[in-house]
Amino acid sequence: MHNKLALIxxxxxxxxxxxxxxxxxxxxxxxxxxxxxxxGIATGRHGFxxxxxxxxxxxxxxxxxxGQSISSLSxxxxxxxxxxxxxxxxxxxxxxxxxxxETGQPAIDHVRTALNKGMHVSTANKGTVVHAFQELSxxxxxxxxxxxxxxxxxxxxxxxxxxxxxMPAAELISFKGIIxxxxxxxxxxxxxxxxxxxxVKYCQSVGVAETDPSGDVDGWDASIKVAxxxxxxxxxxxxxxxxxxxxIREITxxxxxxxxxxxxxxxxxxxAERVGNQIKGRVAPELVESxxxxxxxxxxxxxxxxxxxxxxxYSVTVSEREGMQGGPEETAYGLFADFVNAxx
Amino acid sequence: MHNKLALIxxxxxxxxxxxxxxxxxxxxxxxxxxxxxxxGIATGRHGFxxxxxxxxxxxxxxxxxxGQSISSLSxxxxxxxxxxxxxxxxxxxxxxxxxxxETGQPAIDHVRTALNKGMHVSTANKGTVVHAFQELSxxxxxxxxxxxxxxxxxxxxxxxxxxxxxMPAAELISFKGIIxxxxxxxxxxxxxxxxxxxxVKYCQSVGVAETDPSGDVDGWDASIKVAxxxxxxxxxxxxxxxxxxxxIREITxxxxxxxxxxxxxxxxxxxAERVGNQIKGRVAPELVESxxxxxxxxxxxxxxxxxxxxxxxYSVTVSEREGMQGGPEETAYGLFADFVNAxx
Numbered sequence: 262m263h264n265k266l267a268l269i270x271x272x273x274x275x276x277x278x279x280x281x282x283x284x285x286x287x288x289x290x291x292x293x294x295x296x297x298x299x300x301g302i303a304t305g306r307h308g309f310x311x312x313x314x315x316x317x318x319x320x321x322x323x324x325x326x327x328g329q330s331i332s333s334l335s336x337x338x339x340x341x342x343x344x345x346x347x348x349x350x351x352x353x354x355x356x357x358x359x360x361x362x363e364t365g366q367p368a369i370d371h372v373r374t375a376l377n378k379g380m381h382v383s384t385a386n387k388g389t390v391v392h393a394f395q396e397l398s399x400x401x402x403x404x405x406x407x408x409x410x411x412x413x414x415x416x417x418x419x420x421x422x423x424x425x426x427x428m429p430a431a432e433l434i435s436f437k438g439i440i441x442x443x444x445x446x447x448x449x450x451x452x453x454x455x456x457x458x459x460x461v462k463y464c465q466s467v468g469v470a471e472t473d474p475s476g477d478v479d480g481w482d483a484s485i486k487v488a489x490x491x492x493x494x495x496x497x498x499x500x501x502x503x504x505x506x507x508x509i510r511e512i513t514x515x516x517x518x519x520x521x522x523x524x525x526x527x528x529x530x531x532x533a534e535r536v537g538n539q540i541k542g543r544v545a546p547e548l549v550e551s552x553x554x555x556x557x558x559x560x561x562x563x564x565x566x567x568x569x570x571x572x573x574x575y576s577v578t579v580s581e582r583e584g585m586q587g588g589p590e591e592t593a594y595g596l597f598a599d600f601v602n603a604x605x
Numbered sequence: 606m607h608n609k610l611a612l613i614x615x616x617x618x619x620x621x622x623x624x625x626x627x628x629x630x631x632x633x634x635x636x637x638x639x640x641x642x643x644x645g646i647a648t649g650r651h652g653f654x655x656x657x658x659x660x661x662x663x664x665x666x667x668x669x670x671x672g673q674s675i676s677s678l679s680x681x682x683x684x685x686x687x688x689x690x691x692x693x694x695x696x697x698x699x700x701x702x703x704x705x706x707e708t709g710q711p712a713i714d715h716v717r718t719a720l721n722k723g724m725h726v727s728t729a730n731k732g733t734v735v736h737a738f739q740e741l742s743x744x745x746x747x748x749x750x751x752x753x754x755x756x757x758x759x760x761x762x763x764x765x766x767x768x769x770x771x772m773p774a775a776e777l778i779s780f781k782g783i784i785x786x787x788x789x790x791x792x793x794x795x796x797x798x799x800x801x802x803x804x805v806k807y808c809q810s811v812g813v814a815e816t817d818p819s820g821d822v823d824g825w826d827a828s829i830k831v832a833x834x835x836x837x838x839x840x841x842x843x844x845x846x847x848x849x850x851x852x853i854r855e856i857t858x859x860x861x862x863x864x865x866x867x868x869x870x871x872x873x874x875x876x877a878e879r880v881g882n883q884i885k886g887r888v889a890p891e892l893v894e895s896x897x898x899x900x901x902x903x904x905x906x907x908x909x910x911x912x913x914x915x916x917x918x919y920s921v922t923v924s925e926r927e928g929m930q931g932g933p934e935e936t937a938y939g940l941f942a943d944f945v946n947a948x949x
Contacts, residue, residue, distance in 0.1 A: 281915070285774050288774045289774060292773075292774060293773070293774075416916075417915075417916060418916055418919055419767055419771030419772055422770060422771035423763055423767050423771050426766060426770035426771055426946070427763030427766035427767050427770055427771060427942065427946075428763055428942060429636075429637070429941075429942055429945035429946060429949070430629050430632045430633060430636060430637075430941075430945060431938075551895070552901060553901075554901055554922070554924070556901070557896060557897075557898055557900070557901065561917075562917075564920075566924075568926070571625070571761075571934075571935075571938040571941075572760075572761060572762055572923065572935055572938055573760075573905075573906075573923050573924055573925050573926055573935060574923070574924040574925075574926050575762055575921070575922075575923055576908075576920075576921070576922045576923075576924065577919070577920070577921055578898070578919075578920045578922070579916065579917050579918070579919055579920075580898070580910075580917055580918040580920065581917050581918075582912070582917055582918050590915075591915075591916055591917060594775075594915040594916055597773075597774075597915075598771065598772060598773055601773035601774060602770070602771075602773060605773070
């Protein structure tokens with residue numbers, strides 16, 4: 262089946278996604294009979310483009326990567342993301358606008374608009390899950406479309422789809438793990454003798470931390486992911502503010518060295534568990550023993566252990582390796598997988 | 606939808622499965638609109654029973670567990686497994702007969718017969734995958750039915766379904782891990798000072814090793830799992846004999862102690878990788894460093910790391926915990942999950 266695609270947000274992740282789709286074009290056709298064209302692109306700083314007959318994606322990538330606007334590719338006069346969604350005639354929208362932890366906007370409006378226009382949606386935007394999961398899921402259902410969000414936690418590594426497709430009727434009792442790569446890189450580098458400030462600067466220089474690093478180092482990013490996991494997998498609509506939260510600012514070089522001497526490590530541990538009939542979410546630094554599965558997760562490696570009523574403890578970890586450090590490429594695959602799963 | 610179920614093999618795993626289905630009866634009805642009854646049971650030593658209107662499963666469990674035959678429950682005169690399959694009018698067959706590493710029989714005949722009668726099939730029997738995967742998959746496809754085998758590797762932990770449903774168009778480059786629990790228990794107990802023979806006896810006493818332990822300790826079980834994984838996930842129909850194989854008999858107490866002193870561990874490592882246009886499978890003891898993800902897998906814990914073209918290294922591990930050590934309960938969940946995924 263042919264699918265017209267709208268890309269709302271055209272940053273690093275969305276551009277990796279576009280290249281991944283092009284690279285997998287033949288596999289999609291032969292394995293799933295899926296073909297596609299790009300009919301709408303909305304960027305943050307390089308304009309907007311719509312062409313229901315198909316945009317030249319290579320040209321769009323070149324223009325943006327050389328700092329030029331894509332508006333020359335457009336057959337419509339459009340000047341905002343909602344207009345791109347409304348005029349793209351797309352079957353599937355990829356939502357990659359910047360996350361707003363407080364409100365989930367404008368991503369929620371993008372998703373709502375696309376679902377109302379009869380599109381499936383996949384988003385890497387955690388804000389939509391923690392602020393509007395129930396509304397957007399219900400809306401998608403009423404339109405017989407899918408609202409998907411695999412990339413919001415552990416990059417594109419399958420978590421939500423594993424529970425949805427591979428672990429039917431399993432009851433999630435608790436989960437625990439490392440879900441923020443930036444703080445894990447910082448703590449790993451501090452163990453190698455770097456100062457906290459230098460490690461933060463390193464993360465900013467390679468693009469994994471923002472200019473204001475507080476979303477990561479104060480535990481907000483991890484909290485929003487805990488809330489997303491609890492909302493979807495435990496049917497417990499936690500808000501990020503409901504998650505007990507402590508970041509890594511109080512972890513000193515001395516504490517890291519002391520831990521190292523004792524063959525332990527400080528890790529920013531995220532978890533949720535059922536306490537009575539409530540779900541208690543928590544993000545806090547923990548001193549981890551060498552026997553813990555979290556001990557060996559260094560640098561950008563992340564992972565989660567799930568306790569269910571049907572299996573022994575089930576853990577998924579994602580470890581950086583040469584040529585594949587995680588980040589945008591991985592997130593792009595999660596969006597790609599959502600697309601294939603929705604339309605196959 | 607109502608599903609009539611045939612249980613071919615009624616040992617520990619199948620009895621756990623029957624109890625799991627009963628325990629999840631309401632969840633299946635409310636979440637998936639699935640109902641079921643048992644219409645055929647074939648046991649190894651306690652007879653055969655068929656009743657297309659539904660057998661009393663509690664009664665069957667009681668009879669077998671008190672050493673009695675189930676034939677009194679039957680409305681048909683049946684005296685073999687194929688007759689149970691043919692007369693059960695089942696929609697779904699669970700195949701749990703003992704594994705024959707050399708031929709895959711009689712399991713292959715059971716699966717073939719069930720598919721030909723228009724049933725979906727789930728089997729925990731690795732022999733069917735390594736000796737007849739292509740034939741049985743093609744047969745299932747031609748009948749528009751499913752041939753499923755989630756439980757053949759890592760108990761019931763989702764591996765095949767994760768690749769099938771959650772990682773579309775991903776190319777598997779290699780995998781590596783610990784996939785035989787018995788040898789891992791033996792090596793863990795040797796590290797605690799137990800002799801090889803005593804550790805084998807322990808495994809036999811708790812039912813994880815056979816009277817003849819060579820299937821586990823000589824690496825046959827791991828080899829057959831490597832062959833199954835390569836066959837399904839890498840499109841490389843390896844036979845167990847194609848897998849380079851070395852067991853743990855040569856690992857002495859001295860070697861284990863020496864490794865311990867160096868903060869290393871001997872593990873029976875199973876792997877497969879693409880070398881040129883061939884897939885090379887291997888099972889052999891390896892001296893593992895404390896930084897390896899395999900180092901922390903002790904006792905009955907098992908796990909695999911997958912290298913694909915789309916994600917950083919992706920690992921799944923299953924760790925024993927209080928009240929859930931893996932084994933039959935876990936395997937039963939894999940069969941259960943196959944059932945739900947096939948009929949939902």
